[in-house]
Amino acid sequence: xxxxxxxxxxxxxxxxxxxxxxxxxxxxxxxxxxxxxxxxxxxxxxxxxxxxxxxxxxxxxxxxxxxxxxxxxxxxxxxxxxxxxxxxxxxxxxxxxxxxxxxxxxxxxxxxxxxxxxxxxxxxxxxxxxxxxxxxxxxxxxxxxxxxxxxxxxxxxxxxxxxxxxxxxxxxxxxxxxxxxxxxxxxxxxxxxxxxxxxxxxxxxxxxxxxxxxxxxxxxxxxxxx
Numbered sequence: 228x229x230x231x232x233x234x235x236x237x238x239x240x241x242x243x244x245x246x247x248x249x250x251x252x253x254x255x256x257x258x259x260x261x262x263x264x265x266x267x268x269x270x271x272x273x274x275x276x277x278x279x280x281x282x283x284x285x286x287x288x289x290x291x292x293x294x295x296x297x298x299x300x301x302x303x304x305x306x307x308x309x310x311x312x313x314x315x316x317x318x319x320x321x322x323x324x325x326x327x328x329x330x331x332x333x334x335x336x337x338x339x340x341x342x343x344x345x346x347x348x349x350x351x352x353x354x355x356x357x358x359x360x361x362x363x364x365x366x367x368x369x370x371x372x373x374x375x376x377x378x379x380x381x382x383x384x385x386x387x388x389x390x391x392x393x394x395x396x397x398x399x400x401x402x403x404x405x406x407x408x409x410x411x412x413x414x415x416x417x418x419x420x421x422x423x424x425x426x427x428x429x430x431x432x433x434x435x436x437x438x439x440x441x442x443x444x445x446x447x448x449x450x451x452x453x
Contacts, residue, residue: 234323241318242349242365244357251356253325255348258341260327267348274351275306277359281366282306289374300383305373308439311343314369320345330410338413339435384445388422391452397424400448402441405431420444428452 231249238252239245246252251270259266282305286298293301304310315321321336324345335341354362388400399422406417418440421429430448434440 237319237323238349242353242361243368244353244361244365246352247356251352252349255352256320256323256345257325258327258330258335258345260330260335261325262327267345270348270351270355271344272351273354274347274349277350277354277362278306278311278347278366281359281363282370284363285367285374301374303383305370308339308343308436310370310373311346312339313373315342315346318369320349330413333410333413335410335413340413384442384449388420388445388449391449392422392424392427395424395426397422397427400445402444404437416440418444420448422448422452426452 231253234253234256235246235249238249254265255267255270255274257264257266259268279302282302283298286293286301286305290298290301320342324336324341326335326341330341350362350365353365385400391397392399400420401423402418402420404416405419407414408417409415413435415433415435416437416439417431417433418437419429419431420441421427428448428451430444430451432440432443432447434443
């Protein structure tokens with residue numbers, strides 16, 4: 228098992244913070260499959276809320292004239308599981324994850340769900356030890372390119388498909404689960420979306436959660452209908 232002192236050295240580099248309690252950060256990297264102690268779930272719960280507060284405040288300051296709907300679209304894109312996973316891979320989280328053998332064999336080390344959850348857990352640990360200012364500094368540094376990735380707030384594919392259906396006098400989109408596979412810690416969902424009506428159609432897509440698969444299916448159908 229990775230020594231807490233080694234994790235502390237990595238945290239000092241990745242988060243610009245020298246841990247006072249290395250075991251806290253080791254817990255933030257421990258998946259439930261490892262057994263024999265606490266996992267990152269409670270810290271993830273906390274870190275998710277810290278991330279939300281930091282990003283919401285950041286967006287409020289950065290885009291002072293945008294309405295709530297546009298800010299919400301930007302917010303959802305930045306705090307998404309995929310976004311957190313990208314940040315996690317950038318700072319090297321997968322190499323430090325503490326997993327059970329089966330989870331590691333199943334590829335959990337590279338799962339968006341696991342890596343993204345660990346990023347939130349690490350943020351929770353950072354907040355507990357160093358406070359909101361340190362957490363804010365890390366988020367603004369690590370997520371900066373995602374905040375300014377586009378000049379306009381992104382429109383969620385499901386919202387865009389809903390609007391397309393209304394504009395083309397079609398029935399609202401209907402989403403259904405076609406299949407679910409993979410282990411509990413790294414599931415894969417296949418979702419089909421259908422827009423009924425003369426101009427409508429259907430598409431399917433996969434994702435690591437129902438929400439992400441629905442988003443991907445909506446995007447795929449919009450591309451077909453364009």
